[in-house]
Amino acid sequence: MSLASDSSEQTPDADAQRSARAAGLYAALETDRGATAAEIKRAYRRLALRHHPDRNRGAPAVSADEFVRIQYAYDVLTDERLRRIYDRYGEMGVQMADRVGGELLDPLVSGVLSVFAFATAAAALLLIAFFALLARRVDHANSWPFAVIFAPLWAVDLAALAAVALAAARSLFGAGGSGDNGTAPSDTGSPDASPHGSEDEAEPDSDASAAWPPPAPTDETPLLGTPRRKRQRRRHRVRAVRRLAEACLGQVAAFVPVAYMLLLIAFQVMLVARLDGHAAWTALQVAAPWFCIEAIHFVLLTLQLLAGLQPIRDQPVVAAVQQAAVLAADMYWWLAIRVALGLLVVAKVSGALESWNWALVLVPAYLPAVRWAVALCLLGRQLRAPGGDADMRQNAGAIVVVSAVAFGIVTAFVYSFVALLVWKLEQPLAVRLALVFVPVFVALALVCCCCSCCGLCLAYGIEASLDADAEADPAAAPHTSRRIT
Numbered sequence: 001m002s003l004a005s006d007s008s009e010q011t012p013d014a015d016a017q018r019s020a021r022a023a024g025l026y027a028a029l030e031t032d033r034g035a036t037a038a039e040i041k042r043a044y045r046r047l048a049l050r051h052h053p054d055r056n057r058g059a060p061a062v063s064a065d066e067f068v069r070i071q072y073a074y075d076v077l078t079d080e081r082l083r084r085i086y087d088r089y090g091e092m093g094v095q096m097a098d099r100v101g102g103e104l105l106d107p108l109v110s111g112v113l114s115v116f117a118f119a120t121a122a123a124a125l126l127l128i129a130f131f132a133l134l135a136r137r138v139d140h141a142n143s144w145p146f147a148v149i150f151a152p153l154w155a156v157d158l159a160a161l162a163a164v165a166l167a168a169a170r171s172l173f174g175a176g177g178s179g180d181n182g183t184a185p186s187d188t189g190s191p192d193a194s195p196h197g198s199e200d201e202a203e204p205d206s207d208a209s210a211a212w213p214p215p216a217p218t219d220e221t222p223l224l225g226t227p228r229r230k231r232q233r234r235r236h237r238v239r240a241v242r243r244l245a246e247a248c249l250g251q252v253a254a255f256v257p258v259a260y261m262l263l264l265i266a267f268q269v270m271l272v273a274r275l276d277g278h279a280a281w282t283a284l285q286v287a288a289p290w291f292c293i294e295a296i297h298f299v300l301l302t303l304q305l306l307a308g309l310q311p312i313r314d315q316p317v318v319a320a321v322q323q324a325a326v327l328a329a330d331m332y333w334w335l336a337i338r339v340a341l342g343l344l345v346v347a348k349v350s351g352a353l354e355s356w357n358w359a360l361v362l363v364p365a366y367l368p369a370v371r372w373a374v375a376l377c378l379l380g381r382q383l384r385a386p387g388g389d390a391d392m393r394q395n396a397g398a399i400v401v402v403s404a405v406a407f408g409i410v411t412a413f414v415y416s417f418v419a420l421l422v423w424k425l426e427q428p429l430a431v432r433l434a435l436v437f438v439p440v441f442v443a444l445a446l447v448c449c450c451c452s453c454c455g456l457c458l459a460y461g462i463e464a465s466l467d468a469d470a471e472a473d474p475a476a477a478p479h480t481s482r483r484i485t
Contacts, residue, residue: 025073044074081106110458117455124448126152135434146275157265164257171254245306263289283349294339301331340364358425413439
């Protein structure tokens with residue numbers, strides 16, 4: 001996204017030009033920028049009747065042009081998103097709204113994204129300060145207590161806790177009890193109660209029209225012990241379990257991030273208390289809040305697994321169980337790796353695995369790279385598979401190359417840090433912790449720079465570019481590639 005002019009160049013003349021552009025469609029409807037939706041609708045009806053070509057046969061061309069202009073103004077100003085874009089960027093912004101990246105022109109979207117980008121940049125700076133202080137403390141460059149060392153990290157934690165608590169409060173009170181919290185609504189009786197609701201209603205099986213509970217058997221009705229009735233009862237049980245899981249997931253998912261942050265802060269407080277000598281907790285006691293986080297995550301994954309159950313049709317039970325096992329393995333693999341790694345680290349710190357090398361203790365940390373490497377090797381075959389998207393098959397080579405480069409960069413950062421950390425843990429005096437944290441510092445610095453640039457572009461770049469284009473040639477069509485990349 002190019003910055004056509006600096007924010008310091010936003011003069012009163014530019015503001016006046018922007019206000020004049022924004023007043024164009026309002027002037028077409030003979031209203032002002034503060035008009036309500038009802039006032040715009042009344043003005044449109046009045047002017048549409050006045051300028052309709054059928055009522056102005058003396059000058060049909062002029063009336064038709066004016067009528068089209070009125071209709072266009074009405075269509076833009078009655079759409080809340082387009083009206084926000086028009087009020088800020090004028091008609092040029094409306095023309096760009098439906099193009100690639102046009103969502104960023106919405107002041108609500110760009111405002112939220114810019115705040116998020118600046119908050120992420122600030123968090124990256126605080127984390128850099130935390131790791132720098134921690135490195136100096138471990139390397140005996142200072143003797144500050146760990147409660148002071150962890151102060152930047154706690155500032156990030158408190159900001160994140162406030163954000164997730166605000167989101168949970170909005171989900172609880174702002175949604176009016178509708179369960180609109182980013183997961184399945186709690187009203188399981190509505191057709192939209194689950195992502196599979198339409199499938200339940202339109203499921204093409206021969207038993208869908210049968211009532212439940214089934215009517216009393218007659219001479220023409222199959223007995224309840226027949227395979228058909230057994231399959232029907234099994235489908236109803238699966239649907240009941242799925243809808244119950246969706247209801248539970250919709251009720252608790254909004255508050256899970258708050259619980260995560262509280263447990264994470266508790267873990268850090270207990271760790272600091274032990275490091276500063278204020279408590280004699282064992283490593284397992286210190287890690288208890290962390291394992292509570294993983295237990296909550298396990299419950300959420302289980303609810304998601306149950307909510308994704310599909311009715312078993314005529315396929316054998318063995319095949320259905322195999323499909324469920326594959327789905328469960330795909331959902332639980334990352335959780336299993338984290339829990340295994342945590343247990344091994346706790347056992348090593350506690351002395352139960354004293355004879356183990358730290359490189360062996362951290363073996364679970366290597367498994368994600370193996371899995372993603374295998375997935376990357378299979379990516380090209382999947383993209384070229386018949387029946388897929390034609391554009392994906394055509395660009396399969398480029399997609400694989402880009403994915404491989406991204407995988408290589410991320411792997412280099414992560415596992416260079418792991419290798420340096422193993423070196424430090426095995427030979428504490430051979431390497432300084434500041435050197436171990438070099439990959440972390442580089443990654444956080446890149447995050448800080450990218451988020452700062454994105455925040456500035458979202459806050460000023462589009463508007464400055466539109467103002468420059470309008471000043472150079474007000475009638476020129478906007479070029480998306482000049483502003484959005």
